[in-house]
Amino acid sequence: MVSHKGVDYTKILKRYDVEAQNETTPESVAKKMLPSDPTLKKVAETVLYMKFKDVGPAVTEALKTVKPLSVINDGLVVGMECVAKLYAEHIYYLPEIMMAAKTMEIGIAIAEKQIPGGRETKGLVVMHAAEGDPHDIGKNIAAVMMRSSGYSVIDMGKDVAVTDVVAEVVKSKPMLITGTALMTTTMTAFPHAAEQLRGKGINTPFMAAGGAVNRDFAESFDLGIYSEKAPQTPPIADKIKAGYDWRKIREEWDNIVGGA
Amino acid sequence: MSVTRYTKMAYSSADEMVFGTAKSPVSYGFGIKVGAGRVIPELNYAPRPGSEKDPARLAKEYVDYISKDVLERAVTVGFPDVQLETEWVSQMGTPKMAIPVVEGQKAICEKYHEEYGINCAVRHTIPDQREAGEEGLRTGMKGHHAYPEALFKAAEVACENGADVFSVETMGGKELSDYATTNGDVVAFLFGVGYLGSIDMEYVWKEFVNICKKNKTIAGGDTNCAGANTAMFMAGGYLDNDVQRTYSAVTRAIASARTLVAWECGASGPDKDCGYEGPIAKSIAGKPCAQEGKNCQCAHCDLQGNLMAQVCDLWSNESVEYHPEFGGSSVQCWLGSLGYEVSLMNTAIATGQEKTLRDLYMISDRSRGPEGYVLAYDNAYKIGEAIAKEGNNLYLRSRAAGITAAKLIKAGNEAKEIALTNKQKDVLVNIIKDLEALPDSEDKFFEYCDKKYSDLVPLYNKKNYGF
Numbered sequence: 001m002v003s004h005k006g007v008d009y010t011k012i013l014k015r016y017d018v019e020a021q022n023e024t025t026p027e028s029v030a031k032k033m034l035p036s037d038p039t040l041k042k043v044a045e046t047v048l049y050m051k052f053k054d055v056g057p058a059v060t061e062a063l064k065t066v067k068p069l070s071v072i073n074d075g076l077v078v079g080m081e082c083v084a085k086l087y088a089e090h091i092y093y094l095p096e097i098m099m100a101a102k103t104m105e106i107g108i109a110i111a112e113k114q115i116p117g118g119r120e121t122k123g124l125v126v127m128h129a130a131e132g133d134p135h136d137i138g139k140n141i142a143a144v145m146m147r148s149s150g151y152s153v154i155d156m157g158k159d160v161a162v163t164d165v166v167a168e169v170v171k172s173k174p175m176l177i178t179g180t181a182l183m184t185t186t187m188t189a190f191p192h193a194a195e196q197l198r199g200k201g202i203n204t205p206f207m208a209a210g211g212a213v214n215r216d217f218a219e220s221f222d223l224g225i226y227s228e229k230a231p232q233t234p235p236i237a238d239k240i241k242a243g244y245d246w247r248k249i250r251e252e253w254d255n256i257v258g259g260a
Numbered sequence: 261m262s263v264t265r266y267t268k269m270a271y272s273s274a275d276e277m278v279f280g281t282a283k284s285p286v287s288y289g290f291g292i293k294v295g296a297g298r299v300i301p302e303l304n305y306a307p308r309p310g311s312e313k314d315p316a317r318l319a320k321e322y323v324d325y326i327s328k329d330v331l332e333r334a335v336t337v338g339f340p341d342v343q344l345e346t347e348w349v350s351q352m353g354t355p356k357m358a359i360p361v362v363e364g365q366k367a368i369c370e371k372y373h374e375e376y377g378i379n380c381a382v383r384h385t386i387p388d389q390r391e392a393g394e395e396g397l398r399t400g401m402k403g404h405h406a407y408p409e410a411l412f413k414a415a416e417v418a419c420e421n422g423a424d425v426f427s428v429e430t431m432g433g434k435e436l437s438d439y440a441t442t443n444g445d446v447v448a449f450l451f452g453v454g455y456l457g458s459i460d461m462e463y464v465w466k467e468f469v470n471i472c473k474k475n476k477t478i479a480g481g482d483t484n485c486a487g488a489n490t491a492m493f494m495a496g497g498y499l500d501n502d503v504q505r506t507y508s509a510v511t512r513a514i515a516s517a518r519t520l521v522a523w524e525c526g527a528s529g530p531d532k533d534c535g536y537e538g539p540i541a542k543s544i545a546g547k548p549c550a551q552e553g554k555n556c557q558c559a560h561c562d563l564q565g566n567l568m569a570q571v572c573d574l575w576s577n578e579s580v581e582y583h584p585e586f587g588g589s590s591v592q593c594w595l596g597s598l599g600y601e602v603s604l605m606n607t608a609i610a611t612g613q614e615k616t617l618r619d620l621y622m623i624s625d626r627s628r629g630p631e632g633y634v635l636a637y638d639n640a641y642k643i644g645e646a647i648a649k650e651g652n653n654l655y656l657r658s659r660a661a662g663i664t665a666a667k668l669i670k671a672g673n674e675a676k677e678i679a680l681t682n683k684q685k686d687v688l689v690n691i692i693k694d695l696e697a698l699p700d701s702e703d704k705f706f707e708y709c710d711k712k713y714s715d716l717v718p719l720y721n722k723k724n725y726g727f
Binding site: 001009012013018020087093094095131132133135141157158159 | 275306307308309310311312349350351353387388389390391393405431434438441442443444445486490494497498499501502503504505581615616619620622623624625626627628679680681682683
């Protein structure tokens with residue numbers, strides 16, 4: 001056996017992850033972002049520190065003195081914005097996002113009950129994985145990120161037929177449709193769905209994503225736009241909400257997602 | 261078909277393992293001998309979008325374009341062996357789509373073997389579209405699509421029509437491994453993949469082995485692609501920040517106990533290329549393994565590209581979409597990449613330098629990341645020993661694999677052999693704590709997890725695993 005004892009690995013590879021690790025604590029980042037009001041701060045902190053069991057009592061307590069919409073927007077959502085910032089700075093990771101989002105959703109469900117007619121979200125998104133494709137973990141992560149960013153999501157699941165996607169879009173009139181595919185022969189469902197939607201006069205952007213999909217394919221059919229990874233979905237949706245159509249999303253894509 | 265658990269190691273020491281040689285070599289197809297002293301390139305591919313529109317178009321894509329291109333290039337460059345791997349697209353679940361492909365690939369292999377004497381064979385890897393939700397994982401669960409019934413039907417279609425080697429990437433435990441990886445819950449992964457996934461493997465592979473025997477097809481093996489590979493690719497490289505690489509390394513070790521089950525049910529190998537757990541499984545069973553790494557950059561970028569070649573018997577490109585490149589079609593270019601690497605390995609064997617090359621492959625990636633560290637053949641062997649020691653108990657052996665891997669990384673970090681970020685260390689410490697806190701009783705473990713994950717994972721249904 002060739003001995004690896006005493007090998008100077010710096011001559012072979014460079015551990016950029018270790019060298020570049022962010023030593024900042026969640027507390028120091030959140031300190032600048034958390035609300036000053038102690039009641040709302042307590043609500044925001046339950047999300048920031050992913051305290052499932054504490055969020056209910058904190059929200060219930062806050063609702064005694066604060067309007068429900070404010071509990072959501074100035075407490076729960078602010079907590080989630082802190083989490084997003086920590087994720088962007090590589091202090092928090094996906095599990096923290098998932099747990100914080102779940103905590104926030106518990107809180108929102110309690111507060112929403114006190115808003116007549118329910119809470120208005122930023123928009124509705126229909127999400128699915130293509131027919132014949134059993135892999136949907138990317139779609140599930142994107143759905144959590146969309147909900148955390150204030151959108152309503154109809155998650156149609158995996159292995160969804162084109163006809164079902166079209167029917168759901170006609171029925172629910174979303175601002176964005178997303179489809180994920182891991183195979184070259186299942187992603188062809190997306191242009192078929194888009195064509196049928198165009199035939200019905202629907203011009204809603206159709207985001208194609210997943211391991212088999214690339215930007216060239218996603219932009220090869222009318223309505224098609226691309227997302228390379230789950231965190232790119234909310235900023236693209238924000239632009240659609242701001243009035244961008246699918247053509248403008250394509251033109252501005254690099255700027256929206258922060259690079260090609 | 262009986263199940264024989266592994267409770268002993270096939271190799272007496274880690275140093276005994278080397279690429280190109282397995283304790284139990286396998287012969288099939290047109291002159292292919294795997295693990296018999298030579299490494300063989302295995303080329304995998306995906307058809308172009310649109311080729312799935314009708315049976316004739318799909319067969320033409322797979323046979324007249326892809327297979328012919330590969331065999332032509334192999335002969336052109338002088339490669340003595342090549343294995344094709346067709347990972348079925350979902351449309352091939354319909355026999356009229358699948359049969360012309362299987363028959364056509366067999367025929368073209370025979371033609372090139374007769375004409376040029378090239379050793380060749382085709383592995384058919386069928387899709388597992390079973391879903392843990394309403395559809396169910398077992399036959400008779402009366403899902404709308406009847407996917408479990410379709411799985412066994414696809415196996416029959418593949419084997420009856422000419423598959424040389426049969427493989428699957430089964431989905432048992434996926435509902436829990438998806439939850440585990442997105443939430444950083446190693447116990448959920450152990451329950452889903454190590455325990456329930458192994459039970460599902462036994463359920464499907466007993467039947468697959470029967471089908472293969474009936475048709476004289478080699479039962480290759482399985483991989484936990486949906487679990488451990490999902491974790492590994494989400495953990496990614498140095499710029500990625502979704503999943504901790506210490507977590508993915510431990511999931512790989514747990515997955516190796518699941519992969520072993522196909523062989524315990526009578527499959528003979530080679531296992532699947534994307535099963536990065538191959539070095540661990542091979543150390544226990546001595547059966548040949550397919551691996552991928554540096555020459556699969558068309559599909560995957562991982563942190564152990566050289567290391568994965570250390571004890572392989574087939575060397576794969578994972579998958580490439582068929583399309584033109586400057587140097588020929590994509591399958592020809594990637595066969596060239598694979599074939600020359602294999603030629604280097606076989607030159608090392610022919611000159612008695614195989615252990616030196618093995619070690620250079622291993623050392624170059626040993627410290628690149630925790631997953632490569634636990635898969636380095638000396639560490640893989642130690643994980644294998646931990647599994648074999650508890651070989652008769654699916655739960656205890658999976659837990660032992662996870663704890664051993666985690667402790668190897670911890671010790672390696674303390675010895676300054678493998679650097680870790682603070683976050684990676686924190687996650688590692690919690691993994692050890694969580695796994696060690698679990699009960700030694702299988703029944704108590706099941707009871708605990710069944711209660712916990714019934715609430716947390718909506719798709720989890722114990723009926724899928726025979727409970």
